[in-house]
Amino acid sequence: MLRRATLVVHDIDASVAFYEAIGFERWYVGKGGTVSGEGLPIDGVKPGDPSQLIIMKGKHPYIGMIGLLQYGAKRPLPEVGRMTPGDAIMMIETTGLAAISGKLAQEGYRIHKPLETTHIESVDSEWDASFLMVFDPDGNMVELTERHN
Secondary structure: OOOEEEEEEOOHHHHHHHHHHOOOEEEEEOOOEEOOOOOOOOOOOOOOOEEEEEEEEOOOOOOOEEEEEEEOOOOOOOOOOOOOOOOOEEEEEOOOHHHHHHHHHHOOOOEEEEEEEEEEEOOOOEEEEEEEEEEOOOOOEEEEEEEEO
16 A cells, blocks of 8 residues: 655645645645755755655545655746656546646646546456546646546
C-alpha cells in the first residue's frame, strides 16, 4: 500500500492550488521550518533556508496522499511540457472529471491530452472510463481518470 508520495516543489502555493483544483484537500499543513545541516541533497539549498510541507488528501482518509515539500526558497516555476526517462506519471482516479477538465483549462494549466472517454477491457472485466493528462506546476505528469460503471 502506498500511503503517500512527496513531491519537492518550486512554489508550494502554486502546487497546492493545482491539487485543490483536481479535488484534493489539505490534510496537514506544517508550520514553516528551516533546512537542517543533514537535509535533502538538493542543489542550491543550504542549512537555514526555509522549508514547508503540506500534505494533500484525496477521497480516502489515509492512503493515496500527496506531500508537497518546498525545500528552500520559492523558485520560479519551470516551463512544462516535456518528459524525460526517470519521470513518473501519477494516475489519480476522481469523479466529476468533465468539470475538473474545464476548470484546469480555464485556469491555464498545460493539458497534454484533453478529456476523452474510452472502453477498457481488463483480464476479467470491462468498463468505460474518461481520461485527461495534465502537467502540474512543477512539470509532473498527472493522469486523471474517472471510471464509468
